[in-house]
Amino acid sequence: MKEWKIAVVGATGLVGQTILSIMEERNFPVSLLIPLASERSAGTNVLFRERKIPVEPVSDEALAKADIAFFAAGGAVSKAYAEKASQSGVICIDNSSEFRMEKEVPLLVPEVNASAWQGEDLIANPNCxxxxxxxxxxxxxxxxxxxxxxxxxxxxxxxxxxxxxxxxxxxxxxxxxxxxxxxxxxxxxxxxxxxxxxxxxxxxxxxxxxxxxxxxxxxxxxxxxxxxxxxxxxxxxxxxxxxxxxxxxxxxxxxxxxxxxxxxxxxxxxxxxxxxxxxxxxxxxxxxxxxxxxxxxxxNVRKGAATNAVQIGEMIVEAKDD
Ligand SMILES: NC(=O)c1ccc[n+]([C@@H]2O[C@H](COP(=O)([O-])OP(=O)(O)OC[C@H]3O[C@@H](n4cnc5c(N)ncnc54)[C@H](OP(=O)(O)O)[C@@H]3O)[C@@H](O)[C@H]2O)c1
The missing domain is CATH 3.30.360.10 (Dihydrodipicolinate Reductase; domain 2)
Known part of the structure; x- marks a missing residue:
């Protein structure tokens, strides 16, 4: 199975931290983890697979290093970065409400409407x-x-x-x-x-x-x-x-x-x-x-946010591995 470079935007927050735990629990194929947050978190680390990884401020350049980015930092951050990143080929899974009602953005609960994803690079995770x-x-x-x-x-x-x-x-x-x-x-x-x-x-x-x-x-x-x-x-x-x-x-x-x-x-x-x-x-x-x-x-933090987002990631990884 291919390994993926994964950015988590909001990696110091409740949903971001839970995304990290769930990727560990479910053995998500991560080759590189890029934890991103605000300037406030500069100098802090997150723990992933028993390794301390430094948190960087979110930026277009940091996101460009990722294959898949989970956004969990609120609507304003998603609005500023997710669409642009997805247009340059980073698959973005967004936990905010910013894009959920846009017609061309699939809004997914994998057990329910996986087929609504037709290969789009920007995907919305619904409200908890x-x-x-x-x-x-x-x-x-x-x-x-x-x-x-x-x-x-x-x-x-x-x-x-x-x-x-x-x-x-x-x-x-x-x-x-x-x-x-x-x-x-x-x-x-x-x-x-x-x-x-x-x-x-x-x-x-x-x-x-x-x-x-x-x-x-x-x-x-x-x-x-x-x-x-x-x-x-x-x-x-x-x-x-x-x-x-x-x-x-x-x-x-x-x-x-x-x-x-x-x-x-x-x-x-x-x-x-x-x-x-x-x-x-x-x-x-x-x-x-x-x-x-x-x-x-x-x-709500697991199935209502992080688990559903990671399940969407798994769906994409599986489809791209085929
Ligand atoms: N909690 C839930 O049950 C739930 C469920 C569904 C969806 N959501 C959505 O998930 C997102 C995150 O929620 P949360 O509950 O995890 O919130 P949270 O615990 O308050 O965490 C917010 C995260 O966003 C980061 N952040 C805030 N402002 C930022 C900025 N300007 N630039 C970069 N990073 C910034 C924070 O980084 P710092 O530590 O550096 O401040 C932190 O990592 C929101 O969109 C929320 O609506 C939450």
């Missing part, structure tokens, strides 16, 4: 909450999906290291209100339609990934004082009456999902450190015709 809901909804797609509603309970690690610091210290540097002993029904900025940007990401990204351009979808995104793991209530209206067992079977046989049966259910503490998407509390919705409601939990 979106990723974990795509697996169960893709499993239900053969039943016909008429409408979807999401309610999220998102951990503070979704805001990076700053979110974890606010929860631990009781500060509100990352959030406008204190998150300790609190629940905040706002993630990202409020938009003119009364939804937040995070909620509209879930709506629009779901439509793109599942190829459901006209399906009515609503979302409410809430930050909770949990360190790792997002929990999401998904309510879906299906086209036809269904047997609950058929839904359970479809979910249980989908790759990447583990179904938990009543009276057991998944929690974020349970999902922390895992790459599995856990589904529980599956029930026929008594308030909706042909409605099904369930609870989806996953580690």
């Amino acid at each position: 909450s979106t990723i974990q809901c795509m697996l169960p909804l893709a499993a239900l797609k053969p039943f016909g999906i008429r409408r979807i509603a999401f309610a999220t309970y998102q951990s503070v690690s979704g805001s990076g290291l700053g979110g974890l610091q606010d929860l631990e210290a009781g500060t509100n540097k990352t959030y406008t209100l204190q998150i300790q002993n609190n629940v905040l029904p706002q993630i990202d900025v409020l938009l003119d339609n009364g939804y937040t940007k995070e909620e509209m990401k879930m709506v629009n990204e779901t439509r793109k990934i599942l190829d459901l351009p006209d399906t009515p979808i609503s979302a409410t995104a809430v930050r909770v004082p949990v360190k790792y793991g997002h929990s999401i209530v998904v309510q879906a209206e299906l086209e036809q009456p269904f047997a609950k067992e058929a839904i359970q079977d479809a979910l249980a046989s989908f790759p990447g999902i583990k179904v938990m049966q009543d009276p057991d259910y998944p929690t974020p503490r349970m999902a922390e450190g895992s790459d599995t998407v856990y589904v529980g509390r599956i029930r026929k919705d008594i308030g909706l015709d042909n409605g099904v409601t369930f609870w989806v939990v996953a580690d």
Whole structure:
């Protein structure tokens, strides 16, 4: 198998660090690691395969040395560097929301829509909450999906290291209100339609990934004082009456999902450190015709970001090795 020169932009951050761990765990074929971050990280090192590797400030020149670059440093950094790098032949896998809704940029969850990648050099990794809901909804797609509603309970690690610091210290540097002993029904900025940007990401990204351009979808995104793991209530209206067992079977046989049966259910503490998407509390919705409601939990930093990005990398490496 060919070995690849890999840049990680944001290598000192939560997602960047996790990308490094996951590449180690999954034995990603790395011949050279190029860890990049801001000027603030000059003089620091990252640890990769038991070697200390110096972090460099991100630049076009540093990126040009890579075959594949994982971007995990926020939208502004992706905007400044990713498109340009991809145009000069570096395959860029971007964790920010900067390019997700661009028509020519595939937005990938490998278990769900790998075929949306047609060899493009710029690929977007979806929003963390979106990723974990795509697996169960893709499993239900053969039943016909008429409408979807999401309610999220998102951990503070979704805001990076700053979110974890606010929860631990009781500060509100990352959030406008204190998150300790609190629940905040706002993630990202409020938009003119009364939804937040995070909620509209879930709506629009779901439509793109599942190829459901006209399906009515609503979302409410809430930050909770949990360190790792997002929990999401998904309510879906299906086209036809269904047997609950058929839904359970479809979910249980989908790759990447583990179904938990009543009276057991998944929690974020349970999902922390895992790459599995856990589904529980599956029930026929008594308030909706042909409605099904369930609870989806996953580690947002792993499957919701780093693992999904590395899986995209694996898909590309495999295709290019053929
Ligand atoms: N956390 C999640 O669950 C999650 C899930 C999905 C997607 N994402 C996305 O992943 C990205 C990273 O998030 P995170 O949670 O890892 O954040 P984080 O812990 O705050 O880390 C941010 C990283 O970006 C680097 N960075 C910041 N400004 C930079 C600049 N001007 N130039 C170069 N590097 C810069 C930082 O480097 P320094 O250490 O040098 O400051 C650090 O390595 C974001 O786009 C986020 O939306 C996060």
